Amino acid sequence: MPAAPSQEEIRRQNLGALLRYVHAHGPSSRAEITTAMGLNRSTIGALATDLANAGLVSEGAPRETGRAGRPSPVVRPESERVYAYAFSIEVDRVRAARIGLGGVVLDRREAPHDRGVVTAADTIGPIADLVTQMHRGVAANSVCVGAGVAVSGLVRRVDGLVRLGPNLGWVDEPLGAALRGSLPVDHPISVGNAADLAALAEHVRGAAVGCDNIIYLYGDVGVGAGIIAGGRRVTGHGGYGGEVGHMVVRPGGHGCGCGSRGCWETEIGEAALLRESGRHGHFGHDAVLTVIDAAARGDIEAKEGVRHVGDWLGFGVANLVNIFNPEMIIFGGGLRDVYLAAAAQVRTRLNTMALPACREHVRLRTPGLGDDASLIGAAELAFEQLLTDPLG
Amino acid sequence: MPAAPSQEEIRRQNLGALLRYVHAHGPSSRAEITTAMGLNRSTIGALATDLANAGLVSEGAPRETGRAGRPSPVVRPESERVYAYAFSIEVDRVRAARIGLGGVVLDRREAPHDRGVVTAADTIGPIADLVTQMHRGVAANSVCVGAGVAVSGLVRRVDGLVRLGPNLGWVDEPLGAALRGSLPVDHPISVGNAADLAALAEHVRGAAVGCDNIIYLYGDVGVGAGIIAGGRRVTGHGGYGGEVGHMVVRPGGHGCGCGSRGCWETEIGEAALLRESGRHGHFGHDAVLTVIDAAARGDIEAKEGVRHVGDWLGFGVANLVNIFNPEMIIFGGGLRDVYLAAAAQVRTRLNTMALPACREHVRLRTPGLGDDASLIGAAELAFEQLLTDPLG
Numbered sequence: 095m096p097a098a099p100s101q102e103e104i105r106r107q108n109l110g111a112l113l114r115y116v117h118a119h120g121p122s123s124r125a126e127i128t129t130a131m132g133l134n135r136s137t138i139g140a141l142a143t144d145l146a147n148a149g150l151v152s153e154g155a156p157r158e159t160g161r162a163g164r165p166s167p168v169v170r171p172e173s174e175r176v177y178a179y180a181f182s183i184e185v186d187r188v189r190a191a192r193i194g195l196g197g198v199v200l201d202r203r204e205a206p207h208d209r210g211v212v213t214a215a216d217t218i219g220p221i222a223d224l225v226t227q228m229h230r231g232v233a234a235n236s237v238c239v240g241a242g243v244a245v246s247g248l249v250r251r252v253d254g255l256v257r258l259g260p261n262l263g264w265v266d267e268p269l270g271a272a273l274r275g276s277l278p279v280d281h282p283i284s285v286g287n288a289a290d291l292a293a294l295a296e297h298v299r300g301a302a303v304g305c306d307n308i309i310y311l312y313g314d315v316g317v318g319a320g321i322i323a324g325g326r327r328v329t330g331h332g333g334y335g336g337e338v339g340h341m342v343v344r345p346g347g348h349g350c351g352c353g354s355r356g357c358w359e360t361e362i363g364e365a366a367l368l369r370e371s372g373r374h375g376h377f378g379h380d381a382v383l384t385v386i387d388a389a390a391r392g393d394i395e396a397k398e399g400v401r402h403v404g405d406w407l408g409f410g411v412a413n414l415v416n417i418f419n420p421e422m423i424i425f426g427g428g429l430r431d432v433y434l435a436a437a438a439q440v441r442t443r444l445n446t447m448a449l450p451a452c453r454e455h456v457r458l459r460t461p462g463l464g465d466d467a468s469l470i471g472a473a474e475l476a477f478e479q480l481l482t483d484p485l486g
Numbered sequence: 487m488p489a490a491p492s493q494e495e496i497r498r499q500n501l502g503a504l505l506r507y508v509h510a511h512g513p514s515s516r517a518e519i520t521t522a523m524g525l526n527r528s529t530i531g532a533l534a535t536d537l538a539n540a541g542l543v544s545e546g547a548p549r550e551t552g553r554a555g556r557p558s559p560v561v562r563p564e565s566e567r568v569y570a571y572a573f574s575i576e577v578d579r580v581r582a583a584r585i586g587l588g589g590v591v592l593d594r595r596e597a598p599h600d601r602g603v604v605t606a607a608d609t610i611g612p613i614a615d616l617v618t619q620m621h622r623g624v625a626a627n628s629v630c631v632g633a634g635v636a637v638s639g640l641v642r643r644v645d646g647l648v649r650l651g652p653n654l655g656w657v658d659e660p661l662g663a664a665l666r667g668s669l670p671v672d673h674p675i676s677v678g679n680a681a682d683l684a685a686l687a688e689h690v691r692g693a694a695v696g697c698d699n700i701i702y703l704y705g706d707v708g709v710g711a712g713i714i715a716g717g718r719r720v721t722g723h724g725g726y727g728g729e730v731g732h733m734v735v736r737p738g739g740h741g742c743g744c745g746s747r748g749c750w751e752t753e754i755g756e757a758a759l760l761r762e763s764g765r766h767g768h769f770g771h772d773a774v775l776t777v778i779d780a781a782a783r784g785d786i787e788a789k790e791g792v793r794h795v796g797d798w799l800g801f802g803v804a805n806l807v808n809i810f811n812p813e814m815i816i817f818g819g820g821l822r823d824v825y826l827a828a829a830a831q832v833r834t835r836l837n838t839m840a841l842p843a844c845r846e847h848v849r850l851r852t853p854g855l856g857d858d859a860s861l862i863g864a865a866e867l868a869f870e871q872l873l874t875d876p877l878g
Contacts, residue, residue, distance in 0.1 A: 104496070248841065248844075250843075257842075257843040258841065258842075258843060306723075307722055307723045307727075323715060323718075323720045323722070323727070324718055324719075324720065324721070326715075326716055326718060328716065328720065328810070329716070329811070330699055330715070330811025330812065331698075331699045331811050331812060331813045331848075332811055332843060332846070332847065333811070334811040334841070334843045334844045335699075335715070335809065335810050335811040335844070336809065337809065337811075337841055337844055338808070338809055340808045340839075340840075340841055341733075341805045341809060342735070342801065342804070342805060342839055343734070343737070344737060345736060345801070352841060353838075354838065354839045409734065409737070412734070413733045414809075416729040416730070416732045417711075417727065417728065417729065417730055417733060417806075418720070418722055418727050419721070419722025419724055419725070419726040419727040420723060421723045446745075446746065447732075447734055447746045448732075449650065449729055449732055449744060450649075450650075451640045451642075451649040451724060451726045452722070452724075452726045452727070452729055454724070455723055455724065456723075
């Protein structure tokens with residue numbers, strides 16, 4: 095029950111709201127912003143001027159509209175000048191991007207590494223190198239607001255310790271601390287779970303714009319979810335929520351890397367598809383695509399594998415729909431391909447197992463931002479402080 | 487991305503925050519409120535005076551503290567004067583209460599009805615009678631701010647239509663509309679899911695005060711949950727979230743009233759305990775207590791029933807802990823008794839199936855407000871508008 099804000103806080107909130115608006119919507123006329131924010135024109139004008147003086151936005155003439163009357167100036171985010179670094183630590187590579195205010199990808203690099211042999215410390219050198227490379231392209235008057243890092247695993251919110259990262263073989267890897275000690279970035283470095291960040295990105299500028307209750311399912315070897323309920327991220331007490339891959343759906347089922355049995359990911363993860371389609375000894379996203387292609391060409395075993403995984407995918411989705419009554423489920427990573435190949439099974443399970451009221455408005459979708467979702471979400475995390483207090 | 491509030495909105499928010507503080511904490515000194523809200527003393531004084539002039543609080547001398555210095559005036563919610571009606575529609579009765587600001591139960595009544603034969607329309611007469619009875623005790627200068635209604639079932643948020651209320655045999659019963667047309671209450675009548683409202687009540691003034699990530703599990707015939715994540719209710723797009731009883735935990739298991747099979751409630755609901763302890767043909771909370779008593783006295787069949795249900799209770803709790811990373815799980819209704827009798831099984835399942843990071847800070851608890859939780863939560867729903875805009 096906090097008190098209402100003081101005068102200074104109000105100005106800060108309004109500056110943040112305006113900057114957030116153009117960050118999410120791109121160049122916008124003052125008239126449009128005035129309507130969206132519900133403030134009067136002179137207030138919006140003053141706020142835009144303050145943000146422009148701080149170098150966060152620019153104001154300029156609109157494109158010719160052909161309409162009569164004085165055109166409303168357009169407020170543009172200074173995407174070239176104000177940027178964040180975003181990193182995604184993946185099982186076979188590190189991806190990095192420099193992303194401008196407004197979500198514009200200004201530069202993008204990656205560094206491969208061998209599967210399963212990196213520690214958090216091992217990733218620091220490649221990340222620092224990528225930053226150095228990208229830094230060469232940065233104009234002198236640019237401002238870096240911070241960095242965000244996406245990693246598949248249980249990330250402690252307070253300090254970015256990766257409690258468990260099964261794909262990477264990580265247990266209690268101090269990723270946040272290692273990066274903070276090593277990167278040539280003066281500003282905060284935040285670490286988040288890849289699925290959480292993908293959900294955030296899809297919510298701000300992807301498939302789920304305008305949806306306040308969404309579940310972003312990400313699957314490769316493991317399966318996790320980023321959940322947004324009532325417009326806010328559901329991350330739990332320590333930041334570990336969304337571990338839907340370890341919802342047990344098949345008591346006494348296959349052993350899971352977590353030590354339990356019958357976890358959802360043992361039926362819908364990469365290994366399950368390859369196992370159920372008779373592709374023992376194969377692994378990775380390419381192998382998943384090979385199975386899905388084979389199924390499309392009529393291969394019996396591959397079809398059975400896709401059917402099996404699609405059926406269990408729908409099974410768990412139905413459970414989540416009963417729990418969350420979401421507007422949208424987004425299938426990311428390898429689950430995107432599985433969903434596209436087995437949409438009928440998923441929908442059948444959903445219709446059979448989920449309560450009509452819980453499922454009636456749910457849309458099943460693939461990511462609007464593709465594989466970039468978690469990288470863009472990492473940048474969103476990095477921009478958060480600026481958007482909360484633009485002149486702070 | 488709303489704009490920051492205007493001057494009038496700030497005053498409204500501050501009035502709301504102060505009133506909400508004394509509503510939740512009871513009589514509080516101005517000094518305590520000043521510290522809690524982070525505003526200066528003169529602002530708090532002015533806000534308290536405004537609320538007192540509106541008859542919502544009173545200010546008076548504190549109890550003798552024995553300390554030197556001028557004592558800080560105490561702000562008290564006008565619990566006798568400002569009240570809401572709260573109703574709980576249950577399978578065998580309607581409960582009603584008149585609850586004062588601050589959560590004080592001023593009056594309490596109930597009307598029994600036969601199990602399973604009431605429609606929403608059938609409940610209106612008894613509820614109106616209870617209101618009439620309670621109204622006789624109301625002082626002339628009192629103010630009713632509205633009414634809240636708790637019902638087990640899927641409640642459409644916008645209008646209080648009960649889409650599905652299995653215990654009551656309800657399908658698309660227009661409870662909200664029927665009450666709004668019939669009750670002698672001028673103010674809004676809001677309908678909510680009983681478990682959601684119990685969670686709300688436990689969060690504001692029960693076992694979960696200070697916990698922002700909680701799951702309140704309610705079980706009798708059916709099983710549902712009220713979920714609070716990051717301090718906010720997770721109710722989903724239409725208001726139907728929290729249907730954890732229909733999370734399928736046992737594929738191909740017992741048939742469920744919802745049409746699916748193997749739903750969690752088929753293993754932990756009343757019927758499961760009675761089935762697994764050989765009590766066919768029995769039903770209801772008293773029968774549950776009889777089984778639990780028998781198990782405590784060493785009855786083999788009863789012990790097996792309790793063990794079975796406790797084990798499956800822990801199974802589903804582990805799933806929810808992986809999904810939500812909560813600080814607290816509260817077991818309400820018949821699940822309170824099952825949990826107390828089978829806490830070891832529940833904890834074992836949790837420790838075996840939930841990820842260590844997700845479960846490490848979770849506390850398992852029984853309700854602080856007992857069976858009153860949903861009734862008190864219904865009043866919280868009714869007070870919500872007043873607490874948002876006290877002078878509106």
